[in-house]
Amino acid sequence: MNPSRAGSHPPSIRELKGVGPQVAERLARLGITTIPDLLFHLPARYQDRTRSVPIGALRAGDSAVVQGEVLLTEIKFARRAMLLSRISDGTGSMTLRFYHFNARQKEQLARGARVRCFGDVRTNQGMPEMIHPEYRIVTDDDDYQHADHLTPIYPLTEGISQYQLRRLSQQALDWWQKNHSTISDLLPVDVVKSQQFPSLGETIQFVHRPPPDADVSLLESKRHPSQVRLAFEELLAQQLSLRRLRATAQQLSSRALTATGELTAPFLKALPFTPTRAQQRVMEEIAADLSKNHPMQRLVQGDVGSGKTLVAVHAALQAVEAGCQAAVMAPTEILAEQHLRNFERWLAPFGIVPEWLSGRQKSTERQRALQRIASGDARIVVGTHALFQEDVVFSELALVIIDEQHRFGVHQRLALRQKGQRDGESPHQLIMTATPIPRTLAMSVYADLDCSIIDELPPGRTPIETVVVSDSRRDQVVQRIRSACKDGRQVYWVCTLIEESEALQCRAAVDTAAQLQEALPDLRIALVHGRMKGADKDAVMKEFKSGERDVLVATTVIEVGVDVPNASLIVIENAERLGLAQLHQLRGRVGRGAAASVCVLMYHAPLSALARSRLAALRETNDGFEIARRDLELRGPGEVLGTRQTGLTQLRIAELGRDQWMLPNVANAAERVLNENSQLVAPLIERWIGHAIEYGKV
Numbered sequence: 001m002n003p004s005r006a007g008s009h010p011p012s013i014r015e016l017k018g019v020g021p022q023v024a025e026r027l028a029r030l031g032i033t034t035i036p037d038l039l040f041h042l043p044a045r046y047q048d049r050t051r052s053v054p055i056g057a058l059r060a061g062d063s064a065v066v067q068g069e070v071l072l073t074e075i076k077f078a079r080r081a082m083l084l085s086r087i088s089d090g091t092g093s094m095t096l097r098f099y100h101f102n103a104r105q106k107e108q109l110a111r112g113a114r115v116r117c118f119g120d121v122r123t124n125q126g127m128p129e130m131i132h133p134e135y136r137i138v139t140d141d142d143d144y145q146h147a148d149h150l151t152p153i154y155p156l157t158e159g160i161s162q163y164q165l166r167r168l169s170q171q172a173l174d175w176w177q178k179n180h181s182t183i184s185d186l187l188p189v190d191v192v193k194s195q196q197f198p199s200l201g202e203t204i205q206f207v208h209r210p211p212p213d214a215d216v217s218l219l220e221s222k223r224h225p226s227q228v229r230l231a232f233e234e235l236l237a238q239q240l241s242l243r244r245l246r247a248t249a250q251q252l253s254s255r256a257l258t259a260t261g262e263l264t265a266p267f268l269k270a271l272p273f274t275p276t277r278a279q280q281r282v283m284e285e286i287a288a289d290l291s292k293n294h295p296m297q298r299l300v301q302g303d304v305g306s307g308k309t310l311v312a313v314h315a316a317l318q319a320v321e322a323g324c325q326a327a328v329m330a331p332t333e334i335l336a337e338q339h340l341r342n343f344e345r346w347l348a349p350f351g352i353v354p355e356w357l358s359g360r361q362k363s364t365e366r367q368r369a370l371q372r373i374a375s376g377d378a379r380i381v382v383g384t385h386a387l388f389q390e391d392v393v394f395s396e397l398a399l400v401i402i403d404e405q406h407r408f409g410v411h412q413r414l415a416l417r418q419k420g421q422r423d424g425e426s427p428h429q430l431i432m433t434a435t436p437i438p439r440t441l442a443m444s445v446y447a448d449l450d451c452s453i454i455d456e457l458p459p460g461r462t463p464i465e466t467v468v469v470s471d472s473r474r475d476q477v478v479q480r481i482r483s484a485c486k487d488g489r490q491v492y493w494v495c496t497l498i499e500e501s502e503a504l505q506c507r508a509a510v511d512t513a514a515q516l517q518e519a520l521p522d523l524r525i526a527l528v529h530g531r532m533k534g535a536d537k538d539a540v541m542k543e544f545k546s547g548e549r550d551v552l553v554a555t556t557v558i559e560v561g562v563d564v565p566n567a568s569l570i571v572i573e574n575a576e577r578l579g580l581a582q583l584h585q586l587r588g589r590v591g592r593g594a595a596a597s598v599c600v601l602m603y604h605a606p607l608s609a610l611a612r613s614r615l616a617a618l619r620e621t622n623d624g625f626e627i628a629r630r631d632l633e634l635r636g637p638g639e640v641l642g643t644r645q646t647g648l649t650q651l652r653i654a655e656l657g658r659d660q661w662m663l664p665n666v667a668n669a670a671e672r673v674l675n676e677n678s679q680l681v682a683p684l685i686e687r688w689i690g691h692a693i694e695y696g697k698v
Helices: 021-028 033-038 103-108 163-183 191-196 200-208 216-220 225-251 265-272 277-292 308-320 335-352 362-377 410-418 439-445 471-486 503-521 534-545 580-586 609-620 623-634 637-641 656-675 678-688
Strands: 043-048 063-078 080-086 093-098 114-124 125-133 134-140 151-153 296-304 325-329 355-358 380-383 397-403 426-431 450-454 465-468 490-494 525-528 553-556 567-573 597-601
Touching: 033 163, 063 093, 080 114, 093 114, 151 163, 163 200, 191 656, 200 225, 200 308, 225 656, 225 678, 265 308, 265 335, 265 471, 277 296, 277 426, 277 450, 296 308, 308 325, 308 335, 308 397, 308 426, 325 335, 335 534, 355 362, 465 471, 465 609, 471 490, 471 503, 471 567, 471 597, 503 525, 503 553, 525 534, 553 656, 567 580, 567 609, 580 597, 580 609, 580 623, 597 609, 609 623, 656 678
Parallel strands: 093 125, 296 426, 296 450, 325 380, 325 397, 355 380, 397 426, 465 597, 490 553, 490 567, 525 553, 567 597
Antiparallel strands: 043 151, 063 080, 063 114, 080 093, 114 125, 114 134
């Protein structure tokens, strides 16, 4: 990403003093290949080096410039060798501590030398010290001046130091003073005025070299007008790029999948329930999209248990009615398998057998599946990322359904769409997510998609009561399980571990299952985890669904897709270790029948403030959209959405969580730029996103 480029051929970074081939290669890792790129490589934070602080006035946690005379320098041997230098300025004394040092440093810091240093202050046995401070020896003829601006701290890469980047950014600023006309101010004048933004020149100068009296807290929180201006411009570029993607998709051709009702009508008639009004509305929106001769790009957001799978089956049947194929892709094997079971159950009366494709299939099974897909005999294919591998060839793929799409990388989704490109036509795309996001944020993140929301749960669902208990009350929780099973209900017990280790999670689940069986000998305990063979996992799940097992001990593999209406209690162990969205997904495994359901969030004390906020949110609401809003507040959009959610590279300056307040104004500005200043669209996209837009065409 090269956010500076607005004109043709900006000068190479190699034109700056001190940039040879090796340094240029390292800078390229930061996205810096031209001089203007440096101007848009912004500081992450700032330090105040504009004045010296008396040593006697230092406090732990300060970052400060101090100057003093060396009293003693020695090498001390403890667990590792270290260089210690004691300095004093008359108001007090402090220690400079170096774990990595050489003989030259020991000579420089000889007794009597005067030294000026900068670093973070901490106390050790009551005395202030700095570990690995930046320092220089002060001589009599030293004409050193304190910095006349706050010192920028830039994001780095291996082999590039802060000193190098500061020196290079100063050269870039000097170049800017002489050549600023070559970098255009791309925000329309009326936008700059209405938002009261500083000019681009003032902005660039300020963010790199803030004056000593600049409000550091405002800068640290990224809310200074100069930073807001740049964030606004970046969000505007993102908005324009997504709208351009949308316009590009509208120009593509696709096969119109005209609904005949031959399969969809009897399918709906055979359902043992009536779809909700929200489901009916979304199915109608999808059917209308599929009947057009340009690709559908529709996102369906729906809370846990809102019935998205039914909508997906209905869409797939419309593709089959038109004589084409549909592919359903899910991010995990267990979710893909759950989709397969649902599709099999609903499509069996129509003689349609979905084909299964996963990475764990035996060679002969896989070959048979590949042949059926290539011949077109397999009208509906369900699978994991195995669907987009090279040897998978579709006959007439006209509809791609992607579940939990934020878990897939951009290239994976692009690869699956390319599978369906045939005779200049692209497949329709239906994207589903049970991780809803607030509407304001969706305006920015999904600007290239048509959005549908299933905002209604099927009738008969009872609200889930959520309780939060300490693991010191584990025995009481076990008795609660006994009581639920005595009433003919079934129970989930979910094991989590802080380590990202599937093996450790499985071990925890195995141990818990054994402990529960010992405590509840009269109950039938089942166990399922990610390391079990697919057939064994299926067998256990089948037994649990049919009521042959009372308690299912599982790892988080049951997070999505598992549907057992008779399960009315779920216990989530170490709940403080999971995010809000994941906890909400797990909670959604119960409350699927008419019985009152309970989710027990069991935590291990002490709780952090973040964990306490998460658990409180779960206890207070069952609304997935409210959960998403709070998740966004607590964690920020990077984790909530997945860093690659938009199909574009990550934002460099803007942060969707922090800056979402400006999104409505950004959307309005995008509309005005498209209608009145269309010549600015390409330069803005090129400046902030560059070629990343190519990867967004998914």
